[in-house]
Amino acid sequence: MTQMFVLNVLPDLGARIRALQDAAAFVRPGGHVVVATRSPEEITKAAAGGSWTAHHDGYWSSEGKGTFQRGISAAETTALARHAGLAPAVGAAGLPLPGVSHIVLAKPEL
Numbered sequence: 195m196t197q198m199f200v201l202n203v204l205p206d207l208g209a210r211i212r213a214l215q216d217a218a219a220f221v222r223p224g225g226h227v228v229v230a231t232r233s234p235e236e237i238t239k240a241a242a243g244g245s246w247t248a249h250h251d252g253y254w255s256s257e258g259k260g261t262f263q264r265g266i267s268a269a270e271t272t273a274l275a276r277h278a279g280l281a282p283a284v285g286a287a288g289l290p291l292p293g294v295s296h297i298v299l300a301k302p303e304l
Contacts, residue, residue: 205252205262211274214274223303226298226300228296235293279301282298283299
């Protein structure tokens with residue numbers, strides 16, 4: 195299962211946890227979820243260049259369209275994932291992706 199650029203567009207913590215819980219519901223025990231978000235550095239750069247308005251813990255990238263962005267690190271995704279019953283996968287290799295934070299999560303075996 196993949197969850198690509200979802201967490202970073204949700205404007206509140208509860209919605210981010212629910213999104214991970216929803217992803218976990220589609221994964222069998224022992225299965226994996228790959229989560230990718232825009233990195234904090236990427237969002238900070240985009241916000242400065244786009245004159246985005248601060249909102250809660252991120253920015254409105256377009257107030258008129260109601261679009262929100264927040265940079266989320268792999269460490270923060272890990273903390274959110276624990277609330278959804280997921281944990282970092284042991285031995286999962288990472289990829290150097292500029293502007294992207296990502297992590298492979300595992301659903302515990304029963």
